[in-house]
Amino acid sequence: MLSIRNLEAGIDGKPILRGLSLEIGKGEVHAIMGPNGSGKSTLAHILAGRDGYEITGGEVIYEGRNLLEMPTEERAREGVFLAFQYPVEIPGVSNIYLLKAALNAVRKHRGEGELDAMDFLKLVKDRMNLVEMDEQFLYRPVNEGFSGGEKKRNEILQMAVLQPKLGILDETDSGLDIDALRVVANGVNALRGPERSLMLVTHYQRLLDYIVPDYVHVLAGGRIVKSGDRGLALELESRGYGWIEEELREGA
Template identity: 95%
Template sequence: MLSIRNLQASVDGKPILKGLSLEIGKGEVHAIMGPNGSGKSTLAHILAGRDGYQVTGGEVIYRGKDLLDMPTEERAREGVFLAFQYPVEIPGVSNIYLLKAALNAVRKHRGEGELDAMDFLKLVKERMKLVEMDEQFLYRPVNEGFSGGEKKRNEILQMAVLQPSLGILDETDSGLDIDALRVVANGVNALRGPERSLMVVTHYQRLLDYIVPDHVHVLAGGRIVKSGDRSLALELERRGYGWIEDELRATGS
């Protein structure tokens, strides 16, 4: 599904990713953990196509295509979805309008016809149940005045409507209380399937109690420095990130 090979990237001339490699197979859930400032969010945004990063080396192959070569919207149409850590408020554009515009763009790209208004509404309402969102949110401006939890649920709703092949969740747990976290995680779990891969970026293990990953990677100093199964996340929770940085120093890398 996704092959990241020796990816190097910088912001304003400052290197952030320094040779990151990662393979994500079809249907797999990978957690990317790491200390603050290690480059986790940078990785998520480079994959989604945000401006302002200079890729200085390496490549990203997504379903056989060069991902970094595609414009942002094309990545989304090809099935890449980023659930933002800080979803953007867009006054004047209603949620339902955005959902419809996005879904139709994706369907058009796939060579499918646009959904008519009835079918679209039916689909959206059904997906809203996954994240326990009230219908009134459809008619409110995108994320405007939403609480932290509502914004995150809205991200997962968009993902549920767009049905991406690769979902990237950037710190989806940040700012959520335990109940909201459970709702969001249930929504994500409902979207797991053999055709859909997920990259879950998080600082805390807590989210992984609910979204159980197949693989856990530690990102530090701009590279994946350790990979393992779920037990690695538990160890990180117990011991923090310090020991990994100590190990890195000890091996001189």
């Protein structure tokens, strides 16, 4: 459902992704691991449609369409969802307002009618249970004054409400204590299914103890340099990233 082929991209003339290729099939969970600065977050934001990146080569095909030509909101409507590493605070816009606007935009795009207020609230409350969020968060401004853990739960709540086809989780584990990590992971696991693919972008293996991936890839120097199964993540945890960089140098 997602096919990234030789993607080259950078920012301000500085190359970050240098020929990245990756195939994600329907219902699969892929973990993208790599050292800091390897381009993991850049990849996540390019897929979600952040402005400011220069695409200098390659292509991204999502469900048979050229993803990079689609406006940001259209990607979201077509089922791409990015859970931000640093969710943005939006003073004056309440959480419920955002959820409603987002869900209605998606439903409209799918040719479904808007949910009435009662059904909407029922759906949202049901999804809030999934990430153990209190109802009061609905009426607070988006992410404003939320703790790190609350922000990450809020991201997963949005994902649970929007039911994307491709969920990209950018460092969702960063800044979470073990309890919050468990809650977030339970929420994500509940969203796994044959119709939904996930890309977990993470520096640490820890998250993968809770959300077990089908495939693990190592991103270094702007390319996928190694792919494997969960065992690769465990190896990275015990040996660090240094050996991969060495292997790369030897291979060069």
